[in-house]
Each structure stands twice: as structure tokens, then as C-alpha cells.
Amino acid sequence: MTSFKEDVLSRRTFAIISHPDAGKTTMTEKLLLFGGAIRDAGTVKGKKSGKFATSDWMEIEKQRGISVTSSVMQFAYKDFNVNILDTPGHQDFSEDTYRTLMAVDSAVMIVDAAKGIEAQTLKLFKVCRMRGIPIFTFINKLDRQGKMPLELLEELEEVLGIQSYPMNWPIGMGKEFFGIYDRYNKRVEQFRTEEADRFLSLDADGHIAADHPIKQTSHYIEAMDDIMLLEEAGNDFSREKIDSGELSPVFFGSALTNFGVQTFLETYLQFAPAPQPRTADIGEIDPLNEQFSGFIFKIQANMNPAHRDRIAFLRICSGKFERGMAVTLARTGKTTKVSQSTQFLADDRSTVNEAVSGDIIGLYDTGNYQIGDTITAGKPIFQYEKLPQFTPELFVKVAAKNVMKQKSFHKGIDQLVQEGAIQLYKTVRTEEYILGAVGQLQFEVFEHRMIGEYNSEVRMESIGSKIARWVENEEDIKDSMSSSRSTLVRDRAGKLVFLFENDFALRWFQDKHENIRLYNLMG
Numbered sequence: 209m210t211s212f213k214e215d216v217l218s219r220r221t222f223a224i225i226s227h228p229d230a231g232k233t234t235m236t237e238k239l240l241l242f243g244g245a246i247r248d249a250g251t252v253k254g255k256k257s258g259k260f261a262t263s264d265w266m267e268i269e270k271q272r273g274i275s276v277t278s279s280v281m282q283f284a285y286k287d288f289n290v291n292i293l294d295t296p297g298h299q300d301f302s303e304d305t306y307r308t309l310m311a312v313d314s315a316v317m318i319v320d321a322a323k324g325i326e327a328q329t330l331k332l333f334k335v336c337r338m339r340g341i342p343i344f345t346f347i348n349k350l351d352r353q354g355k356m357p358l359e360l361l362e363e364l365e366e367v368l369g370i371q372s373y374p375m376n377w378p379i380g381m382g383k384e385f386f387g388i389y390d391r392y393n394k395r396v397e398q399f400r401t402e403e404a405d406r407f408l409s410l411d412a413d414g415h416i417a418a419d420h421p422i423k424q425t426s427h428y429i430e431a432m433d434d435i436m437l438l439e440e441a442g443n444d445f446s447r448e449k450i451d452s453g454e455l456s457p458v459f460f461g462s463a464l465t466n467f468g469v470q471t472f473l474e475t476y477l478q479f480a481p482a483p484q485p486r487t488a489d490i491g492e493i494d495p496l497n498e499q500f501s502g503f504i505f506k507i508q509a510n511m512n513p514a515h516r517d518r519i520a521f522l523r524i525c526s527g528k529f530e531r532g533m534a535v536t537l538a539r540t541g542k543t544t545k546v547s548q549s550t551q552f553l554a555d556d557r558s559t560v561n562e563a564v565s566g567d568i569i570g571l572y573d574t575g576n577y578q579i580g581d582t583i584t585a586g587k588p589i590f591q592y593e594k595l596p597q598f599t600p601e602l603f604v605k606v607a608a609k610n611v612m613k614q615k616s617f618h619k620g621i622d623q624l625v626q627e628g629a630i631q632l633y634k635t636v637r638t639e640e641y642i643l644g645a646v647g648q649l650q651f652e653v654f655e656h657r658m659i660g661e662y663n664s665e666v667r668m669e670s671i672g673s674k675i676a677r678w679v680e681n682e683e684d685i686k687d688s689m690s691s692s693r694s695t696l697v698r699d700r701a702g703k704l705v706f707l708f709e710n711d712f713a714l715r716w717f718q719d720k721h722e723n724i725r726l727y728n729l730m731g
């Protein structure tokens with residue numbers, strides 16, 4: 209039996225941030241294989257394997273092949289209990305993707321060696337950076353020709369503004385990929401070599417044995433030159449800087465061929481943080497505090513269309529969750545017994561009886577929870593810090609198709625907005641409704657749920673992508689500042705927001721109205 213403290217300290221909760229196609233799914237599958245959570249690779253998402261086709265997610269998700277159950281994956285590896293949170297990307301990119309990053313203690317950034325830092329990686333990186341969480345980098349697809357490793361490090365530092373420390377270094381690449389020089393474990397790991405002689409040890413000078421054929425290659429010589437350069441001019445390894453997210457340990461490998469993944473996992477687990485304290489309105493809450501508490505960072509609707517249930521994803525921040533325990537929702541002060549809860553493991557959902565700080569559990573929800581809600585067991589009752597709002601990028605005008613059904617239209621919009629699924633604005637001049645979202649899928653889910661749950665057909669007209677900027681000095685705003693290229697709207701809290709047509713319109717506005725101070729939300 210392990211103690212509560214040991215249980216908590218064994219948790220590692222992280223998300224993978226990457227641009228679509230960098231290899232997130234492949235990497236996740238390999239990690240799950242090591243953890244014994246799945247038997248075959250190819251089960252993480254339905255997109256390719258189709259294995260989830262019959263499970264019970266909402267229609268729209270079926271069509272797109274997104275797996276709800278892969279939202280959270282848990283597995284044990286050696287003495288660790290690992291929670292991987294999925295960050296939906298591409299078409300499915302949404303505020304949920306950002307909010308998931310609020311629930312983790314560290315992030316793994318996967319970069320395609322041929323492409324370098326891409327747009328979505330940058331967006332997600334910024335959110336991690338804001339939180340100051342450790343970020344570990346895995347540069348993937350070394351079995352293919354990509355950019356030079358030094359060039360990739362430079363990109364990390366220039367584009368992301370983060371220092372890097374390569375834990376290992378590739379010897380060759382693509383067709384001539386020999387393996388990695390493992391600076392940290394002081395060995396060379398050979399590519400496509402049987403287990404027994406996969407690792408080569410180094411002599412006191414950090415070289416492999418003289419008679420080894422790799423040593424004669426220009427790639428080895430080049431790698432050693434690079435490493436010498438890194439020793440002299442590169443960043444020093446610093447545990448403190450890793451912990452504060454200022455320095456990213458970098459690993460090279462190939463997820464598809466399962467090369468460098470285990471080395472990565474083992475080193476990552478050693479350095480990644482256990483559950484961290486969280487700020488609440490009564491001060492910092494330590495994960496080892498025995499009072500159960502947590503916050504909701506995501507609500508997934510209609511996992512089972514037959515019942516209109518929803519699942520609220522809860523990050524446990526302190527204490528131990530036990531099925532049937534009485535919890536209080538801080539926002540309303542209401543206490544209820546939680547009898548139905550789920551924990552997520554690879555491809556099947558199982559009922560959770562116990563979970564501790566760092567774990568993610570799903571609570572069946574009949575409409576009680578909102579994103580950002582805190583629940584606690586016993587006293588004191590407190591509230592975790594508010595989750596940040598993210599700037600939407602896509603906008604649609606929305607109205608009820610049937611004017612006689614305004615009531616259900618408003619009820620639906622109100623609830624879906626409250627849930628955090630979508631943001632609502634009203635144009636100042638004409639009082640039209642505008643919805644804002646981070647990703648296109650949110651509109652489709654909105655439309656689908658308005659019909660399915662509120663019996664309200666909506667008319668939506670895309671107005672495309674806009675740059676939203678909030679106004680600091682509202683008293684200086686004049687009606688005339690609003691135009692078709694800079695639409696003035698109010699958000700749900702009544703704050704004034706400009707929706708600019710594009711970057712050019714934003715700059716033009718700022719030049720013309722220097723006294724107006726604009727600001728951006730996160731994201």
C-alpha cells in the first residue's frame with residue numbers, strides 16, 4: 209500500500225502541444241504502449257483506425273472522428289502514474305484546447321524536424337509560457353531529412369523566446385540516421401538496432417570506442433563538433449530554469465519508429481513536476497493538503513445522446529476523491545453526493561473509486577457545473593483562481609430562424625455561453641448577436657446543440673476571422689469610430705470590444721486614434 213503522499217507525488221499530468229501532423233497521436237500511442245495501457249498502436253483516435261466508430265459520442269464528433277475518451281489518458285509507468293490530457297487541434301482547435309493547459313503541470317512540445325515551429329505550436333506555447341510551467345521538447349521525425357539540429361534550436365530560442373538544453377543530439381538524419389548521442393545518460397543509442405547492442409557506452413572523453421564504424425562517419429564527427437559547440441556556447445543545464453519554464457530540455461527522436469521515445473519518457477518523468485500548488489481565494493492550496501478540492505476546466509456535452517448528460521472534467525488539486533463523497537460547489541454553496549464519476553484510461557471508460565491530486569476525473573453533470581467551478585469536500589469552502597479568457601478569432605452573426613421561438617433561442621444561447629462553449633457579443637449600433645470562437649467546430653457544435661437540446665433552429669452567417677481588442681478607456685470611444693472594418697460590440701460583461709477586419713485595419717485604427725488603449729485577452 210502506498211501512502212496518500214506517495215500517491216500524489218507519483219502523479220505526472222501533462223499535455224502534448226504541437227501543430228497538426230507533427231506526431232502527437234503517434235507519440236501518445238507509443239507512450240501508452242510503454243505504460244501497457246493499450247496493446248496495439250492505432251487506438252488513440254478514430255480518425256485512422258475507426259475503432260471508436262460505434263461508441264457513444266455526439267454525432268458531430270463521430271463525423272469528424274474525434275474521440276471523447278481520448279481526452280484524458282492514464283497509465284502507470286514504473287513508479288509513476290501518468291495523466292496525458294489531449295489538446296484537440298486543427299478543425300477541433302477551441303478554447304477547450306487552451307483551457308486544458310490550465311489543468312496540467314507540464315507540457316511536452318512536439319516539433320516536426322522538417323517544419324520547425326508552426327502556428328498552432330506557437331499559440332499553445334504562449335499559454336504554457338504564461339503559466340510558467342515546464343516545457344519539454346521532442347523533435348520528431350529524425351528518420352526523415354529535416355532542418356539542421358542547430359537551426360532548430362535557434363528557432364526555439366528566436367521564435368519562442370525560450371532557452372533550450374539538448375539532452376541528446378542526432379547523429380545523421382533521414383536515410384543516414386545512425387542514432388542519438390545521449391548527453392544526459394552518457395551513451396549513444398543506435399537507430400534500428402536490436403535491443404542487446406542498442407546502447408553504446410562512452411569513454412572518459414565522451415566518445416564511443418575507436419573501432420566502432422559509426423565513429424568513422426562524417427555524421428559522427430559533425431555531431432561531436434556540434435556538441436562541443438553546445439558545451440562551450442550553449443545554455444547550462446539548470447533544474448530551476450526547467451521548473452520555471454525558462455529552459456526547455458530538448459530530445460531528438462522518431463515517434464513512428466519508436467526511437468528515442470522511451471529514453472524521452474524516462475528522463476521526462478524524472479524532471480517533470482509532480483502536482484503543483486494552486487492559487488485559491490484563501491491562498492495557495494497544497495496538493496498534499498488532505499481536503500479534497502478541484503476545478504472544472506472542460507465540459508463535454510452529450511457523451512451519450514440518449515440521456516442528455518454532460519461530463520465535467522475536473523482537475524483534482526488536493527486531497528483524495530472517493531465515490532459517493534459529498535462535495536460543495538463553491539459558486540452556489542450547494543452540497544451534493546457524487547455517485548457517478550469516471551476515470552479515463554486509453555480506450556475505455558471505467559468508473560473511478562479513488563483519485564488524488566493531479567488526476568483528472570469526469571463527473572456526470574446534469575447542468576450544475578460551469579467551466580471554472582471549484583468543488584471541495586468539507587470546510588473551508590473556497591474558489592480557485594478564475595480561468596483566463598481567450599481571444600476568439602472566428603465570428604458569426606446568429607439569430608433564431610423562427611422569430612416565434614425567441615425564448616428557447618435565448619435560453620439555449622445563455623446556457624451554452626455560460627458553459628464556456630462559445631462567446632457572445634452584441635453589436636453596439638444594431639444590437640445583433642455575434643458569436644465568437646477559437647475554432648470553427650464550436651459553431652457547428654453550437655448549432656447542433658441548439659436544435660438537439662433547446663429545439664431552436666438558428667441562422668448563422670459567417671463574418672470570418674477578426675482581430676478582437678478590448679477597450680481600456682471606454683469613455684473616449686465615439687460612435688463614429690465603428691465602421692465595417694472595425695465593428696464595435698459589447699461582450700457579455702458589457703465591455704466594449706472592437707472586431708477588426710484584419711491586422712491592417714487594427715494598425716490603421718491605432719494610428720488614427722492614438723488615445724484609445726486596446727488590449728488583448730490570452731491566446
Ligand code: G4P
Nearest residue numbers: 227228229230231232233234348349351352462463464465
Ligand atoms: P498529429 O497527431 O500530431 O496530427 O500527428 P500524427 O501522429 O497523426 O502523425 C502525422 C503523420 O506523421 C502520420 O503520417 C504519422 O505516421 C507521421 N509520423 C509521426 N511520427 C513520425 C516519425 O517519427 N517519422 C515519420 N517519418 N513520420 C512520422 P500519415 O501518413 O499522415 O498518417 P498514417 O496514415 O501514416 O497514420
